[in-house]
Every structure is written in structure tokens, then in C-alpha cells.
Amino acid sequence: MFAKDNGASSENPQDAGFSRLRGWIKNPYKIFVALTHRGFFQHMDDERYLRLLYRGVMGYQLHLNPPRTYCEKVQWLKLHDKNPLYPQLCDKIAVREIVRARGAEGYLTPLLGTWDNPDEIDFSLLPERFALKCTHDSGGVVLCLDRSKFDENAARESLKQWLKRDYSVAGREWPYRLVPRRVLAEAFLPNEDGKRPDDYKFYCFDGKVRAILVCTNRIKSHADYLYFDTSLRPFRINEITDALRSDYILPAPPHLDEMIALSERLSAGFCHIRVDLYDTPEGVRFGEMTLYDQSGFADDFSFEGDLALGEFLRLPDKTTENTVE
Secondary structure: OOOOOOOOOOHHHHHHHHHHHHHHHHHHHEEEHHHHHHOOOOOOHHHHHHHHHHHHOOOOOOOOOOOOOOHHHHHHHHHHHHOOHHHHHHHOOOOOHHHHHHHHHHHHHOOOEEEOOHHHHHHHHHHOEEEEEEEOOOOEEEOOOOHHOOOHHHHHHHHHHHHHHHHHHOOHHHHHHOOOOOOEEEEEOOOOOOOOOOOOEEEEEEEEEEEEEEEEEEOOOEEEEEEEEOOOOOOOEEHHHHHOOOOOOOOOOOOHHHHHHHHHHHHHHOOOEEEEEEEEOEEEEEEEOOOHHHHHOOOEEEEEEEEHHHHHOOOOOOOHHHOOO
């Protein structure tokens, strides 16, 4: 839940069990992580919880006074930056109003419907291809690429399970607790070959794009995550990007300058937001805005890369007293 999923493991169950045991011996805090996935510690104080979880996921102590790396600063923001606009940013329906207010309505993906209960969905009214999501969730999506082969009952069951999930608990991402839980359907955004397009995630700091994450080669839950600077040179923050040859430059997507300008428009006024966009044959389309990239548990980052990205993030004054209830 806290880091990118780069695909299923090739280990058999027995080897996976031994690997997990070795991991627990090397870092006993991983036991805490495993127990959080089983619903333990939901009522633990946020800072204490994040310190223990960070030690388990990242493998070293969380520094908050002051935080040093990007991931540490994301934890600090969860604890101290309580901007009342954040729940709207995290709401996949309500955020559309922010996009409109910033003069970017033309970039919104067509909204096909919203429902409080998955049983209310009349699939016969939806087009051949579409995407189903929950407003308060992150990462969960049901794609329909062919209505004749689409399992409506399985889709409803997945959505019902996601609606039950309190996404704010696992990583202490408080804005999600205040998002109304609904289901939405959006138009499917195809690439020229009819498959899912690459998505571009723009890391914005004080309204300025400083890094770009390209998610490519998507196959089910697998994707390659490559980081670049705004000149599309490798930003060697993780292993897969660091493996690129020294003279590698990413071929520019058709609407790169437009996407950078849109990201900076949408992120203006916030110390840090990740703006997710798609460059499709029909033009640039808005995906979402993310406050806490990987919930601040990016264990695929090198420590040096984590420090480098953190240099861009200037923390605001503490605003805990303005906590939204």
C-alpha cells in the first residue's frame, strides 16, 4: 500500500515465507508493518504510529525535527499541514470543481455517472469502455475494455469492498477521512493503440514543476516508474532510473509544455502537490492531484535521491491548530 507495485513476485509461497522471515529478523519493525495490514494500531497516536511504520518500511529512523528527505517531509506534512482544502483535493469528484475554478475544465475526463451504492449502477447506460473508481480511495480502479466480456457482479463486489475501506488509516492521510464515499465512472482514455496511455506525474513545489514521473509499460498491476527532470534527463532517484544510460533523454510527449503549464496552474498556492496527467490522442487529460506521494514511504528511492527530491520541498509553518474535523 505504501510503495509502488512493480508486479507480482516470482517466488513460490515457501520461498516467500522464508524471505519474509529473513526480513523480519533483519528489521523487526517489519512485524509492525505486517500487523498494520491486519487492522492493528488504528487508534495509536499518529506521530508514534508513523515513526514505527517508517522504521519498518524504510528501514531507518524517521526524523521530524527537522525532516531531511522528501519522504520524511511528507510525514511532517501529514502531521502538521491541515489545510481545509485538502479533502476536496483528495475527492475524485469534488476536485473537478478546483480544476474548473482554475480555468482548466477542458482537461477533465468526461464523467459518466456517480452513485452512492454500486448496486445502483445501470451498466447498460455506460459506453463500451469506461473506468470505475471510488472517490475516497487511491489506486483502485475497475476497467471495462469490452462490455460483452465485463463481469458486472465482480465489479460491484470490488467497489463495495473499496467503499468499506478507510484509506486515511493505513498511512495516516487525514484528508481522506473527510471525503464522502461514492463511486464514479469516467470515460476510458485510450492510447493510439487502444491500450491505457502512459501517465505523467508532475512533482510541483511552490507551483513549480521540479520532477516528472513517467509510468509506462503497464501490464495489470505492473508498471515501470522512471523519473526525469523538466529537460527529460534522468533524475536518478530510484534503481530503474539509475540504470538508464548516461546520455539517455526521454522522447518528449507531444504536449509536454502544455502539461507542465497546466500542472503549475493547478498546483499554485500549495507547497507540494503531485499533478497526474495523461497525454492522449485527444489531448491532455487530468487524472488527479496527490498530496502524499506513496504516502511518504517510497522504499524504491535511494537515500541520496530522497534527499535530492526533498531539497525542493519547503515546509510551511505548522497549522495543526487549524485541523479540520
